[in-house]
Amino acid sequence: MKTSKKVIVLGSGNSGSGAIYDYLVGREDVYKPLDKEFRLIQDPGGLADLYKSYSDGSGPERISAAINDFIDFSNRCGRSNRLYGNVINARYGNGYKLLLEKYYDKVNRFIASISKRLDEDSSGFLKLISQFRQRLNGKQLDQGLFIPIVDEAGFIREAEIFLDDLLVPQSVKKAQNVNAISIDQGGSFWSPQCSTKFYGENRKVVVVSRDPRGVYNSFKSKGLAYPGNDVKLFCKWYKAVMKHINYEEWKSDKVLHISYESFVLNFESEKKRLDQFLEIDPKLSTSADMARSAYNARKFEKLLSKSEKDFIQTELNEFITEN
DSSP, rough: OOOOOOOEEEEEEEEEEHHHHHHHTTTEEESOOOOOOTTTTTTTTTTHHHHHHTTTTTTTHHHHHHHHHHHHHHHHOOSSEEEETTTTOOTTTHHHHHHHHHHHHHHHHHHHHHHEEOOOOTTOOHOOOOOOHHHTTTTTTOOEEEEESSSSSHHHHHHHHHHHHHHSSSHTTTTTTOOOEEEEOOSSSSHHHHGGGGGGGGGGEEEEEOHHHHHHHHHHHHHHHSSSSSSSHHHHHHHHHHHOOHHHHHHTTEEEEEHHHHHHHHHHHHHHHHHHHTTTTTTTOSOOOOHHHHHHHTTTTHSOOOHHHHHHHTTTTOOOOOO
């Protein structure tokens, strides 16, 4: 492979970032390691939370607890079944064990690279118990007592090795026509540069925003656990969450901001801008259905009431996209 460049596509809830991701992975020179979002970094208990325990001066006890949280979350991501006891939770059952080659082995190697496990005695008895539990649990990761063996810089270095190993199989590394690896939601929309540092310097980040009228319509039609039925609550929520954006990070030379509506309605010009930013061949086409995305971009105009559109226009005018 010519480069190990990672392209991370980020959006907030129902931002339309999937259209940009679909465009990228629909190209023959972009490889996708997953057919779904990569939740292992930013979700609670993920890699970002584990890194925080190494970087904020936490003691060994807190770091050990954070490692166990990461192990628990990695196990849940590995499972295909969303059931957890008698509870169904959308964060469970991402199926990474089946989708990512030797998933549990690679997570185990990463944990061993940043910590030392202390609860295995010289006789190896506890190790045998651990192995027995893993067989019962489908070779999931086992929790224990850990101490850190790397500092903050060492953690970032080992995390980069881990993600490259996890997301880029050897067959892809040897491919001559693949110029980038694209990861969907592999970081934070709010802090795109800092949250993606685990991929290394050779990364590009695309943050995708959407007209709030389209976001509201998507929440409303899908019935998600967001304020999708009360336009006044939605506008309060939207203002509150947008305040978390680190716009200085959005200005980084590693980050490109794209409006979903602009990308799908002005596809040729925005494609050119994106291809140039990512340094990929502008002559290559995509198998993604951009016409369908363009149709979806303006559905809110027909589906929202005039009062809803007018209220959002007034309250969130600075975020409105006009094309």
